[in-house]
Amino acid sequence: MSAVAAIHAHTIEQLLSAVLPLSIDMDYWAAQDSGAISLALYFVESLPARAYVCITKAAAAMIEFAMRDNVSLRQVAEELYNFLSTRLLFPDLPLVRNSSLARLPQVPEKVNILSLTRREVRGKLRGLELARNSLALQIGQLSQASAVDNQTAISVTGLVEQIADIINSADRSRSEPISVQGDADLATLAASTLDMARRINSLSSSQLHKIKAYRRPSLFTRAWLPGIVVLCSVRYLSQYISGRSEDIANWAKDSLTTMCNYVSQYIIQPLRSGYETIRYGKHTYSVTTEESLVSDFQSLEDMVVRFASRFGNSDATAIRQRVMGGDLSDVMSVYAREMQQPFRNVLFGDLVQAMLIQVQKVKVDVGQTMAALDKLLKSNELNFLLLSTVPATLTLYSAASWVSSLLSRWISGASRHAVASIQVSMRDIDRLLNIDESKPVPPAVQGQLICLTLDLRRQALALPNAAAPGVLRLGHNWLPAPPRARSMFLQDVRDLESARLSGRQKRQVIERMHRTFRFL
Template identity: 30%
Template sequence: MSVVADQVRQLDAQLDRIPLSYLTDSAATRASIDLDSPRAKELLRTVKALSAPSGPNAVLLPQQILSLLSQSRLLPANFEEALPNQYEAELEWILVGKATLQTYGIILHALLDQIIPLSDHIWYWDDVLSSPTYTSLYMVQTSPVRLWAWSREIYEDSKARFQLYASGGASATGSEAGPDTQSLQAGLAQQWKRFYEIVRESIREKSLTNLQRTVMSPVALCRSEARQKQAKLKKLKEMTSSALGVLIVEGLVFGANGSDDGKADTILSAKQEWKSVVERSAILMDMVLKDVLAPNLRVSDFEDRVFAGVQEDPELSTQAEEDEVNRPLMVARRLQDLLEYHLPAHLQDTKELVADNGRPSRLVRYWLPSISLLLSSTTVLRILVNKKQEIVHWIRDLGATVRDFWFNWVIDPVRKIVGTIRHDSNSEIAIMSRDSLKADRESLERMVVDFALDKSGAATGASAISEAQVAEIRAKVREGDVTPILRAYEKDLRTPLMGTVRGDLVRTLLIQVQKTKVDVEVAMSGIDSLLKSQELVFGFVGLTPGILVSVGAVQYLRGVFGGRKGFRESRKAGRCVRVLRNIDRILSDATPSPNNVLPYKDHGLLISEVHVLRQLVHSLLPADIEKDFLDDLDDLANLKGIMSQLRALARIRWAYSKWLR
């Protein structure tokens, strides 16, 4: 919701509180009016249609206001000659007041929409004047426009001279006194020769006329032009801000400060002063639109001229009590002129002024890169056509790479993690088969037992081995103890040649090789158990690179296509800080009036900055915080004194610094 919408709704609520019960206080008055007449019902419907609508925009369109005024039969084209009764006359005044309020809102919107873009244009000229590089760039950008304007001047001047020469009324150069009959009868070649001489003379005279351009360098000339345009824009901003401040402070002021306390006597007195407020406000809007673009007029002179025009307005100065019936008609006619003629003319004049002095159009600023791109487009197209197969192959490879990365480094690790969580046997990590250790251990057990039975003397020192001893050997082998084999091995080492011939030494060596294999498998089994216990951790470790690359790519693409909400919010917060800085400068640099309030110009600038700030914080603050923020903004915009406004600004800075950083 904007500042204008709040202002219009507040004033509309005050108009709705105008009581009409006093019209029926006496019996004579009740007998002279008809509350249910067709005219009264029609006026009531029109008053309701002119009320501020609900929603973010509280202002109607100009066409709607004109249509409702026409339906009310208050305009000259369809004015009713029959005299209304007192009740209908009051309804006509309320209708005119509502229409004046809607016109007031339209004009405030128009002035705000003009002030805000002017800052961008002024900043553009600041950039142009900030360095010779930007000035040179501006010179290059505007060189076609300058060349076209110069050529057009030469053409128009040469055309006028040649027409004068051809008619025989004067010489082409102005040096001959009478017509030259022979030159008029010359052939086409002679005329072209004469036209060429005229063009040269025009160019020479233009060069002498614009002597400053020959003395100053092109860069200095561009800087001078930028300063002039910037000065005109600054003056336009000051005048528009002053007009906005005059309308907000002096327009439609009902009662003391427009208080919204529910008391109708703030806008209704014995002499019906609220009608004069409506009448004066319509005249004030008319004077503001007439003089806001006046050339060579200072801000103070503009304000004095507006107030003097309101006081000296013929319709206001000639009002008398016997002309009470025609007063609503005069106000309605003035509103019609405002909406149909004065406001569109003001908007058009402002648009032309900004177009002449604002930053150049995009076509002017970007004609050089556009032409470069156009000239190189054939080369680029030729390269694309010649490299078509390579480009298609590259795109396919890129797509295949992205697809393989997604499935191999994201989908498959996720599938394995899900399988691990569900204890899927196929997903278990293993560095050896599950039955390998068991088979090798049983094989070692059989080897040791068979050797002990075959070579009992060498293995145990006894001639025979009982079943109990065999069971004991089996148990020790399961624990890794192969003492019978080691005893036989030690014995055969004493006579290795005989042990080798008998085969016992080789047999014990092979059994020890099997023992070494079993030991290695036991160690591997321990490592395998450790891996299985951390299988989920390894799964997430394998998934992490794919997730990181995917998230980084998504964030990069969101940044490229402008989808970063946090970045947009930080930019909005930065703009809010700049607006608060502008408000601080306005309050600090302003020269207060004797009653310690801002001048009209500074108040208009303040309202424009507050309007921008309200739009910026709409999506930046939470809903409950935004409501408090708008209350503080109202304190900042109200005319309660500069010190009160500075305190409100300080409160906004520390209370909402969390969201405005």
């Protein structure tokens, strides 16, 4: 029993190892069918292989046709015209039955290349889906048979027969298929088990060989066009850089100098001035000085005192007090009298001196206004310094955020794609379990569940598994993760894989996963 159990587990492992390449191939064909550009690129990439197949088939067919008796030159020309048709570029399509050699793919007359390519891609995708469903059915049958055998202790003969049927269907080229009779004795059963153990290692490769025509093209076919583009681009860039190395070096140096000056003048220096203002009381913004205002005011007082003393007012203290309060009545009374005969007094009177005193008064008033403005600037100097750094700081912050977003996408790319794949797989599992919950899970559904949980196991490696609560980074967002998130997630995956649970119990497992893991 232990040997049969080991072979049973190894058989499921081999079948699952064949499912993973199928999923990769299906993703490739789905990507090619995503748009006209993808289809055109695929056609160009596969064009050399198509041309090779077309030429070889045409040559073989023409040789066969020419070797026939009673063949006219006109018939040869007609067949040559048929073989030169673009239909031979699509050898996977159905064949034309009314051709003399029945070798031409059956394609409607008015169909463009992209439509033919799309038909070919979707045909390969359908073939892979059928192959995966067949593998899922075999996996589901083995899984449910194992669960039944463990519960009811039934003879292992039925399980061995199922494994033998799977091996025989995968490798039909062998002349001696494995045969297990229901009433076989222990020796025959042991010999069959040993034969299965030897042939089971090639089960995965045999399954993949059966669907070789539906798999994605070879690495050379997929890489030759991008390789040529990369080589041409590298060659052009190398020539461009080698011919302008000095200009590029100067451009890089000037760019670095410009960035350094920009940061220094618009960020570092204003911040340094703000620090000096806070720490040492040093002022950067100033429109006038106190000494200049005091000097102008003293000059105005002296001018008014001398002017008033000429007209009999000798109380200098009273005059200075009136000037300090802004009163120029000692000058304005003389100015009003002198304005009665302005032309005469300009030449022979005191009108010019009175006007100059008023000009000095205006200068003093402007100085006082500028002093008030200077006090306002000094009281808000720190605000102005900080505001002057805002545009440059926002520019640098935007550039840094853009670079950080690129780096975060690159760093968290694995976890982001893993979570997206997990969400897609959980959605597919939910669709599979949309069945009658009162009935047992069918083998095909059970096998597809195991295939989907295989993807879940692979993507679960990106989940944190620390003992403390963690976080999962998805681009700019951080999602909370429970303690031992990976272990808990794999436990739920094992519950979904179990053939002993009913459909209702598995849906309850999915609901528990949605309650536990926020990223779902």
